[in-house]
Amino acid sequence: MLRILGKIQRLGIVTEPLPKLHEPALTEIGEQLKALIGEQFSGSLAIREVDAGSCNGCELEIQALNNPYYSIERFGVHFVASPRHADMLLVTGPVSRHMEEALRRTYAATPDPKLVIAVGACGANGGEFGASYASCGAVANVIPVDAIIRGCPPTPLDLLRSILEAIGKRSTANPSNKR
Amino acid sequence: MRPQGQLAAFSRHLTDVGLYVEAQASPGLAPTQLILVQAVDWSRLGIAARAWGCRWVAGWGEDMGETIRVNTCFEKAGAYLVARTAVPRAKPVLWSHIDSYPGADRPERHIRDMLGVVFSGHPDKRRWTRHQAWKDSEFPLRRDFPAAGRPQAQTPADHQYNFLLAQGSGVYEIPVGPVHAGIIEPGHFRFQAVGETVLRLEERLGYTHKGIEKIAEGRDADGLARLAGRVSGDSTVAHAWAACMAMEKAAGLEVPPRAIWLRALMCERERVANHVGDIGAMLNDIAFAFGFYQFARLREEWQRVSRAAFGHRFMMDCIVPGGVAVNLDQHFIAAMRDEARTLRKQIGKLMAIINDLPSVADRVRGTGILKPEYAQALGCMGYVGRASGMNFDVRRDAPYSPYDKLTVKVPQHHYGDVNARARTRLEEITASFDLIEGLLVGLPAGPIRVTWKPPVAGTEGLGLIEGWRGEILSFVRFDADGRIARFFPRDPSWTTWPALELLIHDNIVPDFPVCNKSVNGSYSGHDL
Numbered sequence: 001m002l003r004i005l006g007k008i009q010r011l012g013i014v015t016e017p018l019p020k021l022h023e024p025a026l027t028e029i030g031e032q033l034k035a036l037i038g039e040q041f042s043g044s045l046a047i048r049e050v051d052a053g054s055c056n057g058c059e060l061e062i063q064a065l066n067n068p069y070y071s072i073e074r075f076g077v078h079f080v081a082s083p084r085h086a087d088m089l090l091v092t093g094p095v096s097r098h099m100e101e102a103l104r105r106t107y108a109a110t111p112d113p114k115l116v117i118a119v120g121a122c123g124a125n126g127g128e129f130g131a132s133y134a135s136c137g138a139v140a141n142v143i144p145v146d147a148i149i150r151g152c153p154p155t156p157l158d159l160l161r162s163i164l165e166a167i168g169k170r171s172t173a174n175p176s177n178k179r
Numbered sequence: 180m181r182p183q184g185q186l187a188a189f190s191r192h193l194t195d196v197g198l199y200v201e202a203q204a205s206p207g208l209a210p211t212q213l214i215l216v217q218a219v220d221w222s223r224l225g226i227a228a229r230a231w232g233c234r235w236v237a238g239w240g241e242d243m244g245e246t247i248r249v250n251t252c253f254e255k256a257g258a259y260l261v262a263r264t265a266v267p268r269a270k271p272v273l274w275s276h277i278d279s280y281p282g283a284d285r286p287e288r289h290i291r292d293m294l295g296v297v298f299s300g301h302p303d304k305r306r307w308t309r310h311q312a313w314k315d316s317e318f319p320l321r322r323d324f325p326a327a328g329r330p331q332a333q334t335p336a337d338h339q340y341n342f343l344l345a346q347g348s349g350v351y352e353i354p355v356g357p358v359h360a361g362i363i364e365p366g367h368f369r370f371q372a373v374g375e376t377v378l379r380l381e382e383r384l385g386y387t388h389k390g391i392e393k394i395a396e397g398r399d400a401d402g403l404a405r406l407a408g409r410v411s412g413d414s415t416v417a418h419a420w421a422a423c424m425a426m427e428k429a430a431g432l433e434v435p436p437r438a439i440w441l442r443a444l445m446c447e448r449e450r451v452a453n454h455v456g457d458i459g460a461m462l463n464d465i466a467f468a469f470g471f472y473q474f475a476r477l478r479e480e481w482q483r484v485s486r487a488a489f490g491h492r493f494m495m496d497c498i499v500p501g502g503v504a505v506n507l508d509q510h511f512i513a514a515m516r517d518e519a520r521t522l523r524k525q526i527g528k529l530m531a532i533i534n535d536l537p538s539v540a541d542r543v544r545g546t547g548i549l550k551p552e553y554a555q556a557l558g559c560m561g562y563v564g565r566a567s568g569m570n571f572d573v574r575r576d577a578p579y580s581p582y583d584k585l586t587v588k589v590p591q592h593h594y595g596d597v598n599a600r601a602r603t604r605l606e607e608i609t610a611s612f613d614l615i616e617g618l619l620v621g622l623p624a625g626p627i628r629v630t631w632k633p634p635v636a637g638t639e640g641l642g643l644i645e646g647w648r649g650e651i652l653s654f655v656r657f658d659a660d661g662r663i664a665r666f667f668p669r670d671p672s673w674t675t676w677p678a679l680e681l682l683i684h685d686n687i688v689p690d691f692p693v694c695n696k697s698v699n700g701s702y703s704g705h706d707l
Binding site for chain 1: 310311312313319324325326327328329330333334335336337357358360361362363364365385386387388389390391393394405406409410411412413415456469472473475476478479482492493495528529531532535701702703706
């Protein structure tokens with residue numbers, strides 16, 4: 001136990017203050033995200049991730065949001081196991097026809113008001129896989145989509161930024177959207 | 180005996196036991212040997228191969244018009260052999276290899292669902308890859324089946340699949356998925372349990388079937404490389420390499436040495452990233468948050484260097500027909516050596532802490548044991564096989580460039596539990612560090628890509644790569660104008676998914692996540 005504590009102390013905190021690039025820094029994005037979540041979701045945004053047929057690339061980057069560098073939970077965002085607990089669905093694609101009904105049911109099981117974000121090139125438009133006998137292509141071909149995060153796969157920073165944008169748009173579209 | 184000598188002896192043996200065998204030259208498959216076998220002899224081929232000690236590697240079919248061609252790949256001591264036969268398209272019946280090779284079960288059902296070949300003697304008549312997206316009278320890989328298919332307005336759920344039921348007092352069933360609780364791929368698990376104890380697990384996969392084999396048809400070489408890089412996103416480097424190797428062998432294209440070495444460097448980086456991340460995820464599944472966050476941190480740092488060096492966190496689309504798309508800047512040579520050394524030290528320190536914890540040992544030791552005889556029977560590849568006594572690695576046993584010039588250390592364990600699989604992966608990380616050092620030191624100068632030259636119609640090629648999950652086989656045949664006629668990627672997950680059903684037996688339900696993660700089969704790579 002002491003060694004664990006020692007390791008934790010020596011390492012300090014790696015969670016990024018922010019890479020000052022040409023874009024708003026991670027913490028800046030995060031702070032805005034936190035403020036919006038505080039306003040609209042009582043301080044906590046619950047996301048249900050749904051892999052509707054992805055190659056697993058997007059999943060790995062969404063998982064990365066939980067690593068200590070991005071540590072998305074500090075902004076009040078957490079991933080939940082059931083759509084019944086979710087405010088937002090983060091759906092990766094393309095939607096395989098074999099996952100089509102499961103996605104519809106997951107959507108139906110998510111309480112209103114809900115936000116749906118299609119993730120990745122495939123979620124956006126079918127990507128490399130397109131639409132075929134086995135694939136419905138874009139997530140929007142199966143359930144209503146509020147926002148799209150492009151990229152193959154989108155980086156964790158892209159994901160964070162786009163989740164913020166989606167919530168921001170939701171509040172401008174409907175200012176009374178408060179819980 | 181040299182690998183090729185083994186093969187010649189096996190071919191002679193087949194003739195001795197009365198099979199009519201015809202060797203056929205196929206430069207794109209070499210050094211893999213191609214033999215033609217009569218359909219009536221298919222069963223005896225399986226029996227003879229089993230008796231000879233061959234491993235059943237993969238099976239795939241192809242619609243040739245009048246006939247449907249069926250291929251099976253065997254391996255022994257690093258020598259590969261493709262046996263090929265044909266059945267009439269009007270009555271495509273072939274004897275199953277399942278009696279000799281239990282691992283042929285799902286691949287044969289996949290061929291049946293996709294091409295309509297009936298494997299007589301196969302005890303399991305249920306569909307596998309097919310759910311409800313196409314009819315049981317339709318076969319997507321037949322030429323007359325359009326890639327767009329004839330989909331219904333909405334594809335219904337596949338709820339009529341007959342799972343085997345356990346009965347008795349106190350037996351209950353737990354259905355899990357296809358949408359799983361975590362941020363992971365979809366699939367269905369059906370548990371039969373008594374109290375906490377798992378009596379039986381049955382997997383139902385195919386949910387992420389995206390028609391990869393079909394939509395590969397008609398693509399050009401670049402397009403196929405991109406698709407192969409998305410067969411399983413976590414193995415994008417290995418799958419793209421295997422597909423490019425197959426295409427380049429078909430085209431007789433010599434890839435520049437620097438490109439080959441850079442491919443291997445990326446492939447080892449992919450192996451380290453996945454093993455490091457998964458060891459963290461396994462620790463997460465036994466509720467040891469410290470370990471999870473530490474390894475997640477190391478994986479993130481590793482991926483950032485991949486991005487800085489190759490422009491992509493997974494190095495997706497970096498391997499292209501004829502070479503690689505990105506050159507490595509000179510300053511990364513020293514940087515990556517330091518990075519590997521630092522990570523080696525960091526992992527050492529973390530493992531010193533983790534190894535000391537009885538609460539971790541209690542959860543991983545003796546959990547999810549895959550007996551060596553099961554691993555052998557299923558032909559389990561990668562760390563799953565190597566933790567259960569299998570001793571095979573394409574890089575060492577059928578070396579392709581640049582591994583023929585490097586020493587590949589291959590760990591082997593026998594106990595087959597979660598602990599053994601985690602140890603195997605840790606040792607593979609260390610072996611990859613050694614390889615990365617060697618690759619950086621020996622990295623040749625020169626061009627990184629040659630111009631792609633499409634081969635003539637009908638040419639075929641076979642790629643064999645040791646990805647982080649194990650052996651990947653990639654078969655390609657070209658049509659006219661350099662277009663793809665057939666692409667078949669066999670992810671090693673085909674060999675390890677059935678193992679999960681066996682190793683979970685008699686374990687408790689709460690240990691399923693860590694057992695599953697210790698195997699970590701690819702859903703997408705399997706469902707295709």
